[in-house]
Amino acid sequence: MITGLSRPHCDHTQAWQLLRQHRDGQFAGFDLRRAFQHEPARFETHSQQAPHVFADLSKNLVDEHARSLLLELARECMLERHRDLMFAGAPVNNTEGRAVKHWLLRVPRGASADPDAAEVHETLDAMLDCAASVRADEAITDVVNIGIGGSDLGPQMAVAALEAFAIPGKRFHFVSNVDGHELAAVLRTLRPASTLFLIASKTFTTLETMTNARSARAWFEAEGGRDVARHFVALTTNTQAAAEFGIRTTFGFRDWVGGRYSMWSSIGLPIAIAIGPENFRALLAGAHAMDRHFATAPLAANLPVRLGLLDIWNRNFLGQPSRSIAPYHSALRRLPAYLQQLEMESNGKRVDAQGRPLSVQTSPVLWGEPGTNGQHAYFQMLHQGTDTVPVEFIAVRQAAHGLPGHHAQLLANALAQAQALMQGRPDAGGHRDFPGNRPSSFFILDRLDPASLGAFIAMQEHRVFTSGSIWGIDSFDQWGVELGKVLAQDIVPRLATGEVQGLDASTAGLLARLR
Numbered sequence: 001m002i003t004g005l006s007r008p009h010c011d012h013t014q015a016w017q018l019l020r021q022h023r024d025g026q027f028a029g030f031d032l033r034r035a036f037q038h039e040p041a042r043f044e045t046h047s048q049q050a051p052h053v054f055a056d057l058s059k060n061l062v063d064e065h066a067r068s069l070l071l072e073l074a075r076e077c078m079l080e081r082h083r084d085l086m087f088a089g090a091p092v093n094n095t096e097g098r099a100v101k102h103w104l105l106r107v108p109r110g111a112s113a114d115p116d117a118a119e120v121h122e123t124l125d126a127m128l129d130c131a132a133s134v135r136a137d138e139a140i141t142d143v144v145n146i147g148i149g150g151s152d153l154g155p156q157m158a159v160a161a162l163e164a165f166a167i168p169g170k171r172f173h174f175v176s177n178v179d180g181h182e183l184a185a186v187l188r189t190l191r192p193a194s195t196l197f198l199i200a201s202k203t204f205t206t207l208e209t210m211t212n213a214r215s216a217r218a219w220f221e222a223e224g225g226r227d228v229a230r231h232f233v234a235l236t237t238n239t240q241a242a243a244e245f246g247i248r249t250t251f252g253f254r255d256w257v258g259g260r261y262s263m264w265s266s267i268g269l270p271i272a273i274a275i276g277p278e279n280f281r282a283l284l285a286g287a288h289a290m291d292r293h294f295a296t297a298p299l300a301a302n303l304p305v306r307l308g309l310l311d312i313w314n315r316n317f318l319g320q321p322s323r324s325i326a327p328y329h330s331a332l333r334r335l336p337a338y339l340q341q342l343e344m345e346s347n348g349k350r351v352d353a354q355g356r357p358l359s360v361q362t363s364p365v366l367w368g369e370p371g372t373n374g375q376h377a378y379f380q381m382l383h384q385g386t387d388t389v390p391v392e393f394i395a396v397r398q399a400a401h402g403l404p405g406h407h408a409q410l411l412a413n414a415l416a417q418a419q420a421l422m423q424g425r426p427d428a429g430g431h432r433d434f435p436g437n438r439p440s441s442f443f444i445l446d447r448l449d450p451a452s453l454g455a456f457i458a459m460q461e462h463r464v465f466t467s468g469s470i471w472g473i474d475s476f477d478q479w480g481v482e483l484g485k486v487l488a489q490d491i492v493p494r495l496a497t498g499e500v501q502g503l504d505a506s507t508a509g510l511l512a513r514l515r
């Protein structure tokens, strides 16, 4: 139960029933092409400027009436109250009894009365001082982040996205997998004296990360590395475990930062080393601007809310099982993977926050690749397959390179794909027929810089909050990752002994072949 807030199940509201009736009645047979003909202001009404991000939602299979019923749904589900509780520091992560305050990491100094605000700024200052000294240290040429999930995807995504701002002369590596091939391939390229290892783990117990950290330290010592304390830094809430590992420099954060919401905390150190303290503060400022927008803009003009409600419409009323992410910028190559964790780990739940089964579907499957690559691979299915998949195009107005011709081609392709999905092209049926009427959203950033990236990612976080809130689930736990971890620990010794007793026949048969 969310601190005194009792909310109805979304499908028990009046708005839900009206949305259903609308879908089956007046909305049935909706056609985007006709909608644009009949609504001269459709682009304006279905688009939204938010801090650093412009979003055109007009090419979605949605009409004005559905939009106003979705806003009604948000009211009936007490979305604003729930949002305000998060920003008030209430334990909205109720299954873990924790507050959800990643937004506090982005609040400017002195602008919050939250009791943890002072500590946030103390840690941020110390972490950015560390980033500055690593940047100034020419002896360090390689920074290796060892972490997984939220301790990997955010920093990896952001370091790639902001490569145009990265310090020259330093290389950044991200090792996440327990598969030794990954670490071994990175270590082959390194020398201990010029390497800084960042051991990033909220819990400092994650098997993959601890295995890689131990192997990295063993390699460091075996290769003649001296001064582990200087070459290993920990980013964690578990400072004691980091000290026991032998690490002297640790930057902490609190348990009210979820792993997939942690790139703004000390987990962001690799980003800060890459882009510098000032740019890291700009990243936080961009995210904070979006936080304020989410916290204060009326629901009808609130971009994360509009996106989250559209997600509900697409998933629960139009039955769309997935969403394709198409960033038309190669620096956003890790964005789909980052958003997969954000959406699917947050909202991939089948019970409500009180543990009661839900009777509605939740998280869609997210997938994607940068454009234009995806066009030459799976866009066939988007244009002519049997399923309707909303596509999210992300375009950046200004390029960060000077090669002539490329950027216009890139932008033209993004626009043309969205256009083609919607317009289609009739043919005499058969193979060359494009049915059209296929949905997409289109995001524009002016430049891919720290502030716009921060705002864009915060927008995604709050959009996930919005749909999770309507579904009534706890978007901030992840119990579903536990079972496999436990079973793996039962299997490890069996791989050595061959003992299969108690295993199902398939697992036993596979284990025998893998030994």
Ligand SMILES: O=P(O)(O)OC[C@H]1O[C@H](O)[C@H](O)[C@@H](O)[C@@H]1O
Pocket: 148, 149, 150, 151, 200, 201, 202, 203, 204, 205, 206, 209, 259, 260, 345, 478, 481
């Ligand atoms: O940062 P850590 O504690 O090492 O956790 C790393 C990751 O692993 C867990 O299994 C969770 O699924 C993720 O939410 C988390 O980000």
